[in-house]
Amino acid sequence: MGRSPCCDKLGLKKGPWTQEEDQKLLAYIEEHGYGSWRSLPEKAGLHRCGKSCRLRWTNYLRPDIKRGKFNLQEEQTIIQLHALLGNRWSAIATHLPKRTDNEIKNYWNTHLKKRLVKMGIDPVTHKPKNETPLSSLGLTKNAAILSHMAQWENARLEAEARLARESKILHYQTKPSSHHHHGFTHKTLLTTWTSKTNQGYADRQQQQLESPTSTVSFSEMKEPSSAKIELVGSSTCLNLIKEPENDWFNSTVHEFEATEMAGGVDEGFTGLMLAGDSLGRSFSAEKNETVKERSGGGDCSNYYEDNKNYLDSIFSLVDPSTPMMF
DNA sequence: AAATAGCTCAACCGCGAACGT
DNA sequence: AACGTTCGCGGTTGAGCTATT
Numbered sequence: 001m002g003r004s005p006c007c008d009k010l011g012l013k014k015g016p017w018t019q020e021e022d023q024k025l026l027a028y029i030e031e032h033g034y035g036s037w038r039s040l041p042e043k044a045g046l047h048r049c050g051k052s053c054r055l056r057w058t059n060y061l062r063p064d065i066k067r068g069k070f071n072l073q074e075e076q077t078i079i080q081l082h083a084l085l086g087n088r089w090s091a092i093a094t095h096l097p098k099r100t101d102n103e104i105k106n107y108w109n110t111h112l113k114k115r116l117v118k119m120g121i122d123p124v125t126h127k128p129k130n131e132t133p134l135s136s137l138g139l140t141k142n143a144a145i146l147s148h149m150a151q152w153e154n155a156r157l158e159a160e161a162r163l164a165r166e167s168k169i170l171h172y173q174t175k176p177s178s179h180h181h182h183g184f185t186h187k188t189l190l191t192t193w194t195s196k197t198n199q200g201y202a203d204r205q206q207q208q209l210e211s212p213t214s215t216v217s218f219s220e221m222k223e224p225s226s227a228k229i230e231l232v233g234s235s236t237c238l239n240l241i242k243e244p245e246n247d248w249f250n251s252t253v254h255e256f257e258a259t260e261m262a263g264g265v266d267e268g269f270t271g272l273m274l275a276g277d278s279l280g281r282s283f284s285a286e287k288n289e290t291v292k293e294r295s296g297g298g299d300c301s302n303y304y305e306d307n308k309n310y311l312d313s314i315f316s317l318v319d320p321s322t323p324m325m326f
Numbered sequence: 327a328a329a330t331a332g333c334t335c336a337a338c339c340g341c342g343a344a345c346g347t
Numbered sequence: 348a349a350c351g352t353t354c355g356c357g358g359t360t361g362a363g364c365t366a367t368t
Contacts, residue, residue, distance in 0.1 A: 016336070016362080038353065054354075055337065090356060105357075106335050 013047045017056050021046055025053055026061055059102045066098030070107055078104055079112060083126040 037050030
């Protein structure tokens with residue numbers, strides 16, 4: 001409830017961070033860990049508000065951030081997940097290791113959205129702009145199914161958030177104390193956390209993830225996010241796993257697949273363009289030049305051989321029985 | 327070379343959820 | 348239950364950079 005007092009307190013600096021400030025923040029976090037952002041600036045000798053420090057850390061200074069151009073695989077993941085989740089950048093970011101929600105949001109707004117608009121696709125609905133309104137009932141069958149899928153994903157995210165909260169507790173329990181843990185590097189700090197929580201986390205995940213997800217992406221586990229990477233593995237393929245016993249989910253997927261087989265797929269979705277030639281410069285032109293150097297190799301590299309459409313991709317995200325290779 | 331338009335992205339703002347008392 | 352504090356999220360801004368005129 002309520003809002004925290006704003007950072008407009010007298011004397012608190014705003015705007016771009018200097019190298020010196022970065023060093024101070026890094027040095028403090030290396031030694032003491034992070035959290036308690038409100039009190040951190042003063043302890044670290046920074047004339048910033050805690051919010052600003054947290055942002056600088058999560059979006060820039062964190063050691064596990066990958067910077068630079070997004071590769072094709074990442075672009076596709078963003079578009080697909082955006083179609084499913086909308087502007088839930090943090091949720092999308094959980095599927096893109098090393099990328100921050102802010103970065104993804106920026107990239108969407110400055111690149112991907114414009115690209116879709118150019119292609120005549122509504123970046124909000126991911127459907128062609130000239131498409132007639134949905135069926136007389138307001139929704140086509142497929143759109144309704146997608147809506148179900150989104151609900152399913154929402155449930156999954158809630159479960160993940162629940163896990164994240166628990167993991168945070170563990171994190172603070174294992175966080176080095178300022179009294180007796182001097183000289184922690186990022187690596188030791190993060191590794192310590194990971195090793196201490198890995199087993200318990202896996203156990204709880206097994207026991208408690210009762211939402212339709214058995215997704216083991218450890219999403220929302222942002223603190224520290226390198227732990228997520230270790231747990232997920234190096235692949236940036238999405239590892240969503242369908243609960244075999246989830247009848248509703250299975251029936252939904254099967255229903256959709258049946259519809260699709262019958263040629264009933266609504267071709268309005270963005271990904272149809274992704275697989276086709278109309279994708280404009282990046283998804284086709286960049287494909288050849290970049291697939292080797294940008295795909296990151298691994299299990300994802302032969303994605304392009306599968307000329308699958310977008311909805312295939314989306315369902316592959318949630319149905320491992322149709323492996324999606326990026 | 328200067329002016330201007332367009333673009334990018336780090337950082338800020340405000341809101342609401344979660345949590346503590 | 349009510350209230351205060353903290354944190355995280357998504358939307359927005361604007362400084363700095365690049366391209367164009």
